[in-house]
Amino acid sequence: MLDAHLTAAHLSAVAERLRSAVRAAVPPERVAIALGVACERWRDRDYVRRRETVGAIAAAWGWSEVLIDESIDALMAPMSRWALENQIGRLPCRSQLVGLIMPGNVPGAGIHEVAVALLAGCALMVKTAAAEPFFLSRFAQTLREADAAAGARLTVLNWNRARFDLTASLRTNCDWIAAFGSDDTIAALDFSVATPPDGMGRLAAAFGGRVSGALVAAEFALQPASTRITEALARDISLFEQQGCLSPQHIFVESADSSAIAKFACEIAAALERFAIRVPPPRRYSLEDAAAVRRVRETARWRALGGSAVVLAEGDNLGWTVVYDHQANFTVSPGFRTVTVSGIPDLADLKRRLQPVTGRVEAFAIAASRERFDSVSSILAALGVSYVCDPGAMQSPPLDWSHGGGAFRRALAGSR
Amino acid sequence: MSIYDEVLSFIRTPRPQLFDPLALAVFRYQFENVPVYRRYCLARGASPNSVTLPDQIPLASTLAFKYSRVENTADDDSASALSFLTSGTTKGFAERGRHLVPRPEIYRASALAHLRRMLFPDGARMAMLALHPTSDRMPESSLSTMVSWCIEEFGTKMARCAADRDGIDTDMALVFLDEAQSRDEPVCILGTTAASVALFETVERRGQPLRLPRGSRLMDTGGAKGQSILLTPTEVVALANDLLGIEPALVINEYGMTEMCSQLYDATPFNSDLVDYAGYRLKLPPPWLRPAILDPVTLKPLPDGQVGLVGFFDLANVGSISALMTEDFGVLQGGAVAILGRSAASGARGCALSIDQFARREWAAQGKLSP
Numbered sequence: 001m002l003d004a005h006l007t008a009a010h011l012s013a014v015a016e017r018l019r020s021a022v023r024a025a026v027p028p029e030r031v032a033i034a035l036g037v038a039c040e041r042w043r044d045r046d047y048v049r050r051r052e053t054v055g056a057i058a059a060a061w062g063w064s065e066v067l068i069d070e071s072i073d074a075l076m077a078p079m080s081r082w083a084l085e086n087q088i089g090r091l092p093c094r095s096q097l098v099g100l101i102m103p104g105n106v107p108g109a110g111i112h113e114v115a116v117a118l119l120a121g122c123a124l125m126v127k128t129a130a131a132e133p134f135f136l137s138r139f140a141q142t143l144r145e146a147d148a149a150a151g152a153r154l155t156v157l158n159w160n161r162a163r164f165d166l167t168a169s170l171r172t173n174c175d176w177i178a179a180f181g182s183d184d185t186i187a188a189l190d191f192s193v194a195t196p197p198d199g200m201g202r203l204a205a206a207f208g209g210r211v212s213g214a215l216v217a218a219e220f221a222l223q224p225a226s227t228r229i230t231e232a233l234a235r236d237i238s239l240f241e242q243q244g245c246l247s248p249q250h251i252f253v254e255s256a257d258s259s260a261i262a263k264f265a266c267e268i269a270a271a272l273e274r275f276a277i278r279v280p281p282p283r284r285y286s287l288e289d290a291a292a293v294r295r296v297r298e299t300a301r302w303r304a305l306g307g308s309a310v311v312l313a314e315g316d317n318l319g320w321t322v323v324y325d326h327q328a329n330f331t332v333s334p335g336f337r338t339v340t341v342s343g344i345p346d347l348a349d350l351k352r353r354l355q356p357v358t359g360r361v362e363a364f365a366i367a368a369s370r371e372r373f374d375s376v377s378s379i380l381a382a383l384g385v386s387y388v389c390d391p392g393a394m395q396s397p398p399l400d401w402s403h404g405g406g407a408f409r410r411a412l413a414g415s416r
Numbered sequence: 417m418s419i420y421d422e423v424l425s426f427i428r429t430p431r432p433q434l435f436d437p438l439a440l441a442v443f444r445y446q447f448e449n450v451p452v453y454r455r456y457c458l459a460r461g462a463s464p465n466s467v468t469l470p471d472q473i474p475l476a477s478t479l480a481f482k483y484s485r486v487e488n489t490a491d492d493d494s495a496s497a498l499s500f501l502t503s504g505t506t507k508g509f510a511e512r513g514r515h516l517v518p519r520p521e522i523y524r525a526s527a528l529a530h531l532r533r534m535l536f537p538d539g540a541r542m543a544m545l546a547l548h549p550t551s552d553r554m555p556e557s558s559l560s561t562m563v564s565w566c567i568e569e570f571g572t573k574m575a576r577c578a579a580d581r582d583g584i585d586t587d588m589a590l591v592f593l594d595e596a597q598s599r600d601e602p603v604c605i606l607g608t609t610a611a612s613v614a615l616f617e618t619v620e621r622r623g624q625p626l627r628l629p630r631g632s633r634l635m636d637t638g639g640a641k642g643q644s645i646l647l648t649p650t651e652v653v654a655l656a657n658d659l660l661g662i663e664p665a666l667v668i669n670e671y672g673m674t675e676m677c678s679q680l681y682d683a684t685p686f687n688s689d690l691v692d693y694a695g696y697r698l699k700l701p702p703p704w705l706r707p708a709i710l711d712p713v714t715l716k717p718l719p720d721g722q723v724g725l726v727g728f729f730d731l732a733n734v735g736s737i738s739a740l741m742t743e744d745f746g747v748l749q750g751g752a753v754a755i756l757g758r759s760a761a762s763g764a765r766g767c768a769l770s771i772d773q774f775a776r777r778e779w780a781a782q783g784k785l786s787p
Contacts, residue, residue: 287723287745290712291759294725295743298477305452305459306484317713 006159008169011125014155015097015173018123021152022095028088031118034147036081041142043076045069049138056134057107062284063241068107070279071239072135074395075108083399084119090400091120092413098122099174099201101167101189102136103181104129106244110136110180112401113408114154120412123153125174127167129181133158161185171201178205178408204411207404210245210362211332212394215350215376217368218254221264227271229367230264232392234271236365238279238320239395242335245362246387246394249333250340252350258326258343262311265324265341269313272320272337281319281337292334293318300325330357347379354383362404363387365394419445420519423704423734427525430703435731439470439706442734449490452480453737471717475710475727475741478675482513486736491518498523500558502674515558515674518735523677526732527562528569530702534681534688535604535635535668536570542631543596544571545589547607547615549579558674559637563606566635574601584611586618593626593660602631605660609636609669612656613647619659627661634662635681637670649682649697671699671755676740677732678705683752690752698752704731709748710741712759720748723756 041047054068098117102110110126114136117124128136137156144151159166167189171177179189186206214233220226236248251268253261285293300312300323311324320337330353331340344350354361364385366376377388386402387394402409417425419441426438444464447454453476457463460474467473480486482502491497498520502513517523544567549557551564567575574596578589584607596603605612612634619625634656647655649669656667665686672679680699683690690698701707708717709724718724726746730738745756 285713287712288759291725291743291745294712295479295759298479298741299483301456302477302480302483305455305480308483 003158006157006163006166008165011157011166011169012173014125014157018097018125018153018155021149022097022121022123024149024152026147026149026153028091028093028119028121029085030147031121031150031153032084032088033081034143034150035079035084035115035118037146038139038142039076039079039084040081041146042072042139043079045073047142049142053107053134053138057132060131060134062282064280064282066279067238067241067281070235071106071395072108074239075111077396078398079111079115084115087116087119087399091116094120094122094412096122096175097173098124098412099170099177100124100126101170101177101179101181102126102128102132103185103207104131106240107132107135108139109244111139112397112399112403113178114139115399116409117412118150118153122412124155125170126154126156127170128156128158130158130160161188174201176200176202176204176411178207178411179203180207183208204414205404205407207245207407210360210404211250211330211357212246212248212361212363212365213330213354214248214251214365214391214394215367216251216253216264216391217366217372217376219369219372220367221253221255222257222260226264226267229391230267230271231274232390233268233365233367234275235392236394237272237339238275238337241282242333242337242339244395246397247333247335248339248363248365248394250328250330250342252342252344252353254344254346256343256345258309261326261341261343262324265311265322266313268339268341269315269320269322272322272339273315276315276319276337281315281317285318285336289334289336290318293321293336293338296323296334296338297321329353329355330361332357347376350376351379351383359384361385363389363394363397365389365391367391419734420522423731424522424525426731427522427529427702427704432703435703435706436470438731439473439729439738440464440467442731442738443467443470443473445734446488446737449488450486450737451489452484452486456480470706470729471708473729473739475708475715475729475739476737477741478513478673478743480737481515481675485514487516488518488735491735494518496520498561499556500561500674501556503557513674515736517677520561522732522734523558523561524565526678526702526704528565530679530681531562531566531570533702534683534700535566535633537687538631540602540631541570541572543574543592543601543603544576545592545596545603545605546575546577547579547584547589547605547611548577549581550577553577553580559608559672562672562679566604566606570604572601574603579607579611584614586615589615590618590622593628596632597626597628600629602629602633604632605634605662607636608638609647609652610638612636612652616655616659625659625661630663631666632660632662633666633668634660635668635670637672650695669697669699671753673742675733675736676705676728676730678702678728678730680705680707680753690750693747693749693752693754696747696754696756698749698754700752701728705729707746707748707751707753709746709753715741718748720750723747725759726753726755 058065140154140156303310313322328342462474497518500515551560554560576592578585653667656662665684668682680701682697683700706729708727726744727741747754
């Protein structure tokens with residue numbers, strides 16, 4: 001998929017075609033219909049391009065096909081034709097060429113931004129990550145098949161990040177760009193490829209690393225009905241092998257009863273095990289990934305053996321890991337279904353526990369009564385959390401999700 | 417004969433055929449006398465009754481020494497026991513691991529016997545320059561203790577320690593090396609890789625490389641253990657040759673850790689017939705230290721040539737835990753190990769914050785250098 005033959009001249013020619021496509025009169029309603037058709041096809045597990053994509057990712061990354069299918073199902077769930085059409089009036093009308101530099105950690109990441117930019121009337125030149133050249137390139141094919149004119153506004157290319165000449169060409173040719181990826185990727189991009197002097201290709205939206213968590217309120221934590229919550233959270237944790245910014249990494253349970261919280265952690269572990277039976281963990285891990293999960297486990301194991309109030313539950317091999325650590329502040333996970341469970345006496349304590357990741361929290365699942373859901377949402381919104389939802393919905397943010405605090409939508413609104 | 421005497425006897429006169437039964441005896445002793453290790457083994461379903469081969473002995477993460485008290489109920493209160501602390505420099509947090517060594521004479525025998533084989537196979541005694549505090553200056557450091565033992569055993573009267581808790585006095589080190597050069601007396605430099613780099617920088621700044629007498633040597637340690645050292649092992653060898661005049665074969669990197677009483681050293685033409693592995697120098701263990709490479713997913717041993725986590729069974733650790741799993745990646749090749757580096761806290765994670773990025777933020781917030 002990596003196109004070693006790409007040149008800056010090629011990108012300029014692509015940009016020219018995309019600008020022509022933007023100039024062609026394609027009303028947003030038609031774009032919404034085209035996107036709706038494409039998304040509908042991608043919601044079908046038997047759709048041939050989806051099968052190719054799932055197979056390619058499974059082969060390249062070692063993830064189970066079932067997991068990738070479940071993850072894509074969750075990602076595409078909010079992309080209904082109704083939801084797409086519903087966005088039209090809420091978006092500014094733009095006819096610009098936007099460059100997108102995509103992350104490689106989860107398949108389909110950035111699909112929300114692709115959809116809203118197209119609905120706003122923009123054309124997109126997308127550079128996918130070397131690690132994930134699969135999803136968006138095939139999605140673009142589906143869009144072209146659904147509607148050639150709408151599809152002509154989306155071109156997906158793949159080149160190595162070391163090809164600074166191509167990334168510079170992307171910036172030169174686009175009105176502005178948005179970049180997704182790790183902090184290092186974003187910093188390297190800004191450092192290595194300067195904004196062209198005429199202001200073209202300015203980095204208008206950058207999404208660095210973010211984390212997500214979950215809160216289980218007292219009224220839900222200790223009830224028999226909590227099984228429904230633990231099943232939903234296990235799904236949220238497991239989808240995309242916990243590699244995305246929407247994957248919960250730490251669950252806070254509101255209770256003063258440490259034994260009850262430990263029991264809740266055991267129930268999370270049991271739910272992860274049940275999920276793993278149905279949706280198997282990866283067939284293989286990179287050495288670094290495996291060592292990172294191993295480190296979490298060994299740290300918890302020896303802290304427990306050393307007398308700390310820590311409980312470790314672990315699946316076969318590295319399938320899933322739950323660390324109950326009552327007093328822990330937000331703990332970043334290495335992914336691969338690794339989660340920390342802690343107790344908090346009240347919501348005021350949640351703010352303190354989130355301090356280590358201030359400004360970095362993307363999403364929170366909240367299991368609470370409707371009344372308390374709203375008050376918790378307000379607290380989290382004040383902390384910069386952009387998406388709150390019920391357990392089980394974390395990987396299905398709506399189209400109007402303010403990803404990363406809404407930088408992309410602001411860039412879209414602010415651009416001329 | 418006590419288990420300590422048996423191990424000491426093995427170190428003095430290694431007989432490979434006795435390694436397995438002695439390893440099982442050491443395991444049995446540790447299971448009985450190191451409560452935290454016993455609890456770990458039982459949780460893994462292992463006991464002296466079920467373990468019949470050394471491969472079945474559960475390896476404990478070196479993190480055990482950081483997060484639990486690895487105590488030997490039979491021996492920790494012995495008058496001669498020593499307690500060593502891990503440096504904590506690579507972790508970034510207050511917790512420091514502690515290794516209680518109830519019988520330091522075994523540690524000493526292990527350290528000196530393998531130093532003799534790997535760093536002094538020519539039987540030389542020479543001037544000694546310590547670029548790490550000696551044990552009188554930093555008694556809690558196992559490296560300090562080793563450096564002091566090395567000076568006592570292989571040094572002449574001309575010895576100097578150019579480091580204390582606050583750092584290295586590279587000017588003092590240079591004066592000492594200039595003296596050794598002018599007296600044509602070979603010198604052995606001992607310290608961390610970071611200290612060697614500091615010395616190289618000082619010599620470079622002076623603009624006048626040294627040509628240390630033939631037979632001079634450098635033992636550096638710690639290069640691959642996550643410290644912020646910008647030089648590769650190959651560059652250390654090259655700079656030691658260019659700036660100090662030490663032959664490449666006599667620049668010997670040590671791989672050791674506070675948690676383990678035995679060490680491995682670079683195999684070079686000076687001390688071995690082993691050749692490099694894929695550009696990495698192989699590190700040779702002593703006969704009482706058996707390395708293994710583990711699959712980080714299953715923790716099962718991997719065959720020669722496959723990369724995994726480095727583990728050991730160290731008979732010299734008889735007083736604490738002998739079966740250890742490190743956080744370093746390596747490859748086994750004919751009983752020797754190529755150390756490929758320390759596993760990071762996980763690599764790039766796209767839009768998700770990685771542990772490594774998080775740790776850097778934490779460090780920055782605490783006003784510290786990156787881990």
